Amino acid sequence: MLTTKSHIRFDWAAKKILRSKANFGILEGFLSELFEEDVKIKSLLSEEGNKETQDDKSNRVDILIENTKGEIIIVEIQNTRELDYLFRVLFGASKAITEYMKEGSPYRMVKKIITISIVYFNFGQGKDYLYKGQTTFEGVNQHDIFELSDEQKALFNKKTVSDIFPFHYLIRVNQFDDVAKNTIDEWIYFFKNSEIKDEFKAKGLEEAREKLKTITMTPEQLEEYKRYIETLSSNASIAETIAWEIEWEKQKRQEAEIHLQEAEIQLQQIEKQKELELKQQKNEIAKNLATEMILDGETNIKIIRYTKLTEFEIQEIRKQLNDKK
Numbered sequence: 001m002l003t004t005k006s007h008i009r010f011d012w013a014a015k016k017i018l019r020s021k022a023n024f025g026i027l028e029g030f031l032s033e034l035f036e037e038d039v040k041i042k043s044l045l046s047e048e049g050n051k052e053t054q055d056d057k058s059n060r061v062d063i064l065i066e067n068t069k070g071e072i073i074i075v076e077i078q079n080t081r082e083l084d085y086l087f088r089v090l091f092g093a094s095k096a097i098t099e100y101m102k103e104g105s106p107y108r109m110v111k112k113i114i115t116i117s118i119v120y121f122n123f124g125q126g127k128d129y130l131y132k133g134q135t136t137f138e139g140v141n142q143h144d145i146f147e148l149s150d151e152q153k154a155l156f157n158k159k160t161v162s163d164i165f166p167f168h169y170l171i172r173v174n175q176f177d178d179v180a181k182n183t184i185d186e187w188i189y190f191f192k193n194s195e196i197k198d199e200f201k202a203k204g205l206e207e208a209r210e211k212l213k214t215i216t217m218t219p220e221q222l223e224e225y226k227r228y229i230e231t232l233s234s235n236a237s238i239a240e241t242i243a244w245e246i247e248w249e250k251q252k253r254q255e256a257e258i259h260l261q262e263a264e265i266q267l268q269q270i271e272k273q274k275e276l277e278l279k280q281q282k283n284e285i286a287k288n289l290a291t292e293m294i295l296d297g298e299t300n301i302k303i304i305r306y307t308k309l310t311e312f313e314i315q316e317i318r319k320q321l322n323d324k325k
Contacts, residue, residue, distance in 0.1 A: 007194050008212045010118070011061045011077040012228050016221070018063070019044055023211060027065070029204015031073065033184045034116065034169060040068040045100075064096070071112040072096050080235060081121040089115050093166040108156050113166040118191060120173050129175040129188065135165035290317050 008017070018027050024041045031039040045064040065073040074092055078085065093113045100111050137146035146161055158164055173192045180186045183202035190196050196209045286307040293303045300314050307314075 006213075007190070007196055007208070008225065009194050009229070010191050010212075011079065012225060013208075013212050014063055014075070014077060015061045017212065023207075026204045026208045026211065027063070027075075029202065029207065030187050031065075031067075031116075032203045033187055042066045042068050042070075045072070069112075071114055072100055074113065074115045075118070076116070077118045077120075079120045079232060081123075085117070085119070085123060089117055089168060093168075097166075110164070112163065114169070115166060116169045116171070118171045118173060122174065123170070123172050126172075126175075129172045129177075130184070131170040131172075133168045133170075134162040136160075136162050287313070287317060290314055291321065294318055294321060 013026075017023055028039050028041055031041075043066050045066055061077040063075040065075065067073060074096060076089075076092065082088065093115050096113050097110055101109060138144070139146070148156070148158060148161055153159060156164065171188060171191070173188065176185075176188050176192050178189060178192065180189045180197075180200070186197075186200040186202040186205060189200075190205065190208070196205050196212075200209075286309050290303050290307045290309055290313075293306065294314070294317060300311055303309065303314050304311060
């Protein structure tokens with residue numbers, strides 16, 4: 001439900017509002033807080049991944065940015081669960097490397113790629129809600145970090161090897177505990193709750209506080225936004241139902257396996273009992289036969305051959321017969 005105090009969801013704003021140059025300050029503020037340095041946007045690049053399909057509108061928003069340092073920044077906002085999401089991050093970075101390098105250029109002209117993934121689903125395992133990763137090379141034997149030479153630093157205008165390779169940020173919005181301990185947390189709080197508190201001071205949020213209010217939307221925008229929220233809710237319900245059904249089926253399979261194991265144990269017990277009873281019956285028949293043969297005056301050797309009883313068992317039978325006399 002929308003209220004006069006609520007703000008537009010960041011993913012919808014990124015799709016509809018933040019692409020305007022007049023609103024670059026909002027994106028620049030977020031990027032500056034995340035990178036912990038001032039970021040200026042040179043331009044927004046066109047991207048085929050943002051086709052106007054219902055699936056894209058509901059599930060995924062991409063913004064492709066070139067900053068004034070010539071770096072390519074991929075901001076991807078993902079609402080629906082994907083187990084292979086990390087592979088898509090890798091694919092997106094690799095695709096950007098090849099698409100934004102001029103043919104015939106030396107490899108040192110490869111642009112620095114930075115990916116930012118803002119995800120609204122349970123993603124991987126970990127206690128934190130904000131992760132960052134870069135490529136470094138560690139010595140197998142000496143455990144030192146491989147560095148650029150002074151000549152390479154001058155030629156590439158890079159300080160470290162990791163400055164060459166893509167850098168990745170993962171923001172797991174659902175894992176955020178709603179306690180803003182710093183300015184980037186204030187942004188993540190906004191991502192999760194669509195609310196910008198009065199005390200928040202992060203760069204870009206002051207501008208977002210005014211420009212991203214739902215009350216500033218036209219009736220047409222408001223109606224479209226309501227449909228977007230309804231679609232997200234529907235998708236979330238479907239995902240929750242599927243997860244519940246999977247868990248229910250898993251529980252049923254576990255119960256069936258338990259029942260099957262119990263039935264197998266019972267069957268084994270029944271078979272063992274039958275074997276015991278059959279053995280007892282055979283033993284009883286053998287003893288009866290041995291008794292008759294003893295009464296007929298047969299030797300132990302012959303009785304053993306016919307009854308398969310032990311000599312000790314036969315002696316016990318003879319003793320019992322003698323006791324009865």
